[in-house]
Amino acid sequence: MEKYKNLPLYSVNVKIFLQLGLIGASTRTRQILLALVPVFTYLGQILNLFKTSGGDIGETGMNFYMMAQLTHCLVRFLMVVRNNERFVQFLQCIDRWYKDIEQNSDPEVVHMLQDVTTHAQKLTRIGFYTATIGALCSYIYPFSFEERKFILDIHYLFFDAKQSPFYEFFFLLQALVFVPTFVFVYLPFSNLLLISLKFGEVILMDLCVKLRNISNQNEVTQLRQFKECIWYHERIITFRNDLEYLISIDGFFHVALFSLMLCMLLFFLSLVKDYRQILSALAFISFNFYVIGITYYYANNFSNESLKIANAAYDTPWYEGNSELRKCVQIMIARSQRPLELKSGGLYPMTLENFQAILRMSYSYFSMLQGFSQQ
Template sequence: MIEDLPIISINVKILKFWSFILVHNWRRYISLIPSIFLNITQFLDMYFSNEPIDSIIRNVYFLVLWFNTVIRALFLIANRRKFEIFMENLEYMYYEIKKDGEKPIVSLLDEMTKTARRLSIFNLFLGVLVSTGFVLYPLFSNERALPFGITIPGVDKYAEPAYGIIYTWQVIITPMGCCMYIPFTSIVVGYMMFGTVASHYLQHRLRRLRERGDTDKIVMMKIVWCIQYHWRLMRYTTKLNDLVTYIALLEFLTFGATICALLFLLNIVKTFEEMFIVSTYILMIIMQLFTLYWYADELSVQSLRMAVAAYDSSWLDFKVPARKALVLIILRTQKPLMLKVGNVYPMTMQTFQSVLNAAYSFFTILRRMYV
């Protein structure tokens, strides 16, 4: 069962519970419809807003966060079958490595699985922490406020009983939104981490093309297997890129600007409680982006090391046909297995650094203009 695959099981079970993948039931609508309605009222609030700049920036952050949450959920629903097929292939490749029994690779897979599970739990904990900040923020405000700025035409959101109803509604849907947003990132990271393990696996097999007692025919069969496995890895990366590239583009465009705005907000808030909450918002965005770009970069780096592993094999002892096949592997593996943002920018740590640099540059400009 896909939901029992250890490297992604936590996130699959959450997404399955809310009926975004594997099943289709009423829970999907219980979480999605209120979230879409909230996001619409947030856009209306931005259009009609006449609040101070700090409130506007804070509400823009929530608008972007909920917009990304809704888009992720809708994307999962629209591409549910693609995700399920991808996970079925992941399950097959995962247990293929387990069955092969190569101790260094199995140990690496087990360690990566533990890391993926710990990361999923940490992301959920961070999501709970930030969500708690969302709903507690109004308690530290000098005026009556809501966790998320909204505008409902014809309704005075700060008058009773509307205020109590809206506040309760936002408190209830906040953990639902967390379960829509956080597991998507964690499951994609799990996909990337397995791709890294599979790259190590191919490197290991390339370095051991000739073992004691192997004939030239066996060596050639191993080389053919390596070529086929690399082709499977290329398909795996291509399918993964198709599933994440446009979501990554959306976050690339929105989160850079949001980090800039939150840095500016951090510069103008006055109380320690507000500074702590805003800092938590910034930390959440940076952690989400860093995790994605780190493991996408690691996948690319490990795929390039396949060519080195092929060269490190005892190729001098091979016959001419085997040498020619090995050259083919080296040529193919010199092109990295790379995920891209919007099929344009590579998902690497260099791109992540560029996002932070751009956000900080615009922040300094805003700060000078404000002062």
């Protein structure tokens, strides 16, 4: 049974994945049919990019950016489909954890869990409202030109896609199938990552509260409670490892894409004069800056929260316990000295410091491109 889909924490994000057949008891045929339109459009986009590479810099830049975004969407699609069972197990784990905290945890932690749930629902609504506005703008954008244009320009070898009736067919296909598919694959993936990171903060806070509530009235009870906290900490480490496994490749691709595209879009802005292309480039920069910025911000908060466990363990009345309890405290403090960081591609920790480093690197490449263009 897919009971986890009704958990308020996820809002509609998991339901969208289930309806699309990306996770759960889906068939491979359904997933292949869902991927046909993006893949078919992607091939046409590659051909169009080669065809227009020597033409207008504005058109080439926009086509390159859209191809990169489509590539990112396909990467996320393949990751979810390939790790179908791991995604379901991860979501089921959060579902059980969520209900356990509601029933058995400290009122302060339960209140924070409710706040995170409300925050997650607002985050989902904001994301889909923004995506709806972006989709409407993408529908209007082609009609601002005198010649025929697509939402995502495509070219095919055997026929001219801009001639009737091919133009009408492909435009409707992109508007009614491609754009909604892109939104319903890309956005829920981002939302689920952010929600998982916020939930990670809750369980870390729950562990700190459990440590501080350890009583000192009975040595046996004290040792048992502390061992339960060690087991709880092990669950959190497993949670972090599972989350990193599911998003690691996407994180690495997103960093590479963001640093490259930010550099190119800034260079693109310094060359073009068409206000439509300038507004589009600014919108794309803002979108990518928001997505990767908020992801690194939440990942950084999760990492910082994990460092508080050592202080909470030290604040327990370990000095009144036996030698076994003191060894357990030393173990937990030692394990908590290294923050629980998520890494992009298993290499680059998702922290605000690294986010700033990405921005500096992108600006350096932009300055280098500008210097070459002026020579």
